Amino acid sequence: MNKALTSLNTFFLILLFLSLIFSMFSVPNLNIDEAQSIKINFYELIQQDEKLFDSSAPNTSVEKETKKTSAINKKTNTDETSIISKFKINKLGIKNEITKIKLSKEREDILRVSAIIQERISSIWIKPNSLSESLIAKVLINLAPSGEILNFSLIEPSSNTSFNESILTAMNKMTFFEEVLSLERKLFEQNFRNFNLVFKSSGEIQ
DSSP states (O other): OHHHHHHHHHHHHHHHHHHHHHHHHHSOOOOOOHHHHHHHHHHHHHHHHHHHHOTTSTTOHHHHHHHHHHHHHHHHHHHHHHHHHHHHHHHHHHHHHHHHHHHHHHHHHHHHHHHHHHHHHHHHOOOOSOOOSOOEEEEEEEEOTTSBEEEEEEEEOOSOHHHHHHHHHHHHTOOBOGGGGGSOHHHHHHHTSEEEEEEETTSOBO
16 A cells, blocks of 8 residues: 555656646747847947937937037127127228328428428518509429428519519528428428419418
């Protein structure tokens, strides 16, 4: 009897063992190829990268940063252009102001020297008395850079001989106009190398 029980127990143990073995082999085996797995992951990475840099993909961080950087660069370029433009305008304005100041200074020097010359000649010019008509005569004067009077001539005499002679007499007493020495050579050549003086019977010299 004991022998039969032992055999029965042994039989059940064998069945249990076989059942365990069968259950282990009955689990489905997932055969995943390593190359296939890498390929899929790589594709997913590519898709993610394309999505990040795709200009048509809305509301991405990369797109926002790119737009922000572009806007900053555009604003910087605009500001630099504006600064350069303003600088050019300011530079031109300064140049114009300097030119105006220079021209004003030159004009002032010309008028000053002219007034001195006219005053000096007027101080020694003795007009004839009892001139009944308004007379005008023009004299051309040629000066050296030193101020020396090289030559003068009555290029437009008046109709009154006494009036004309009084002018020539006054001019013969003048030898130098040293006032021109204070002028730049360019101004002298343009305005006093050869210049005209107009004598009027009223006593004015222009």
